[in-house]
Amino acid sequence: MQAAWRRFGRHRLNAAALGFLILLIVMCVFGPLVSPYAQDAQNLELKAVDASSAHWLGTDTLGRDMLTRILHGGRVSLAVGLLATLVAACIGVAYGLISGLAGGRVDAAMMRVVDILYAFPFINFVILLMVVFGRQFWLIFVAIGAVEWLTMARVVRGQVLALKNLEFVTAAKASGASFGHIVRKHLLPNVIGPVIIYTSLTVPGVMLLEATLSFLGLGIQPPNASWGVLLGDGSQVMQTYPWLLLYPGLFFICTLLALNILGDGLRDAFDPKSTAQE
């Protein structure tokens, strides 16, 4: 485990990505607090001006400070990304653990269910769900979390199947360890590596899904902002005010890039066999 973290830290790109994300989170959490503007404060005399010393990233078509809105939107996007991934990870780990431990027919049936779910047009369900329940914030976590757990379940199940017949588990059983003890002390710690890797690779996908919903007007509702909302607003006025798309877009792309680099870095560090790094 420690060797893996050392391997991870040795690459400058990984460290840069991690540094960027930490900086971003700090900025998103504290930025709106120290900003002289409220994220929804309109100033109709300063509509859609480009970057200046008063408004570092300009203002939008209602005269709201873009930097404040981007940082505020970042809070929402990052929170959705992390929390929905957490929901997905919990469902996936529990499902995979049960399936792998049960084995036999139960396992086969549970995996067949996953196969079937893989063929679902989930984006349709999520869109319907958002229309049905009036676009509530908490629902976005549930909807996205319910979609993204499938691969996690497969990964965990594969690990459990490989682990549960190994000698140290048999030894623990033979020495009278309880079922819960084996799961907690022997299985979960060994599953955690792949779970971390896969979780970090899921976050950017989840953030994209949230942005897709908000872009279509089905996610976060104005005047609240997420990056998807800002991108949707920006793309509509891009001909005249391109920066309204480009500034939030740059934040979004850099964040996704850092998350992907982080995920790849973790995978290479925890799984030295993978070919991405030779």
Added chain:
Amino acid sequence: MIRFLLSRLLQGILVILAVITITFALSRLLPGGPIQSEKNASPEAIAAQRAYLGLDKPWYVQLGLQIAHYVTLDLPESFHFKGRGVDEIIASGFPVSAAVGLTALMIALGLGVPLGAYAAMRPNTLEDRATMLAATLGICTPSMILGPVIAMLLGLKLRWFNASGWYEASDVVMPALTLGLIYSAQIARLTRGGLRETLALEFVRTARAKGASEASVVFLHALKLACLPVLNFLGPAAAGLLTGSIIVEAVFQLPGLGQFFIASAINRDMNLAIAISVFYASLIVLFNLLVDLVQAWLNPRIRLHA
């Protein structure tokens, strides 16, 4: 083989039944229902309309009727687009989505596979790193940013194409480019990974020892196996591409399937929502099956099992 196909067919039928049921359940929860969207209707008119659409029946009868539509292939009318069958609407939206999707698929493969191979043949050089960084950047550029940027550059600045809409054949280019570039980045990464893994295998060493040229080693011997991860990705991706990315259709205002689906959700058009979901699901099932068959054909070690 026959057992495999049969089990897949059964699985496909299960998927479609489940999709009908879930879409039906979600649509029934839609506040208002399909009728209340019409203003100033008298109670009698609403009751007559509900009876006409079959909404006065208990839910299990309605669900049964929905399933019967798909068993007998006698598809219902849309609630919202009155007088048009849902199959007609799909037949009008799908060609748009498919034209964009197919073009995007060709761009993605035509760009992604050579780039991935280029990088894999020079591992850990500057060219390799630069290509892969570009690919990672491509994966991280969402279509809701790339689409408007392409529309601005090629459509508004250079005036090569209409900035949005679906009027002439060239309108396919910008949406397809948006999707194709993003997918090509994914394909380039998978191709590189697959090729690196394959090039380390023994049969490649044998080919090299025979004196085969590097190009023939890569393209004749290794690429076939290296395609497997790409194919794995391509199954779901191709289905997604053909049915169109909802975002790209929204950005370029294309009358594709995705736009019809959003309209069906917003208009509480249950019949249309179910039909489009079933259509999507069938395509996904079909493409997954195709991928499995092609994989088994490319790699004889893969056994198809039911």
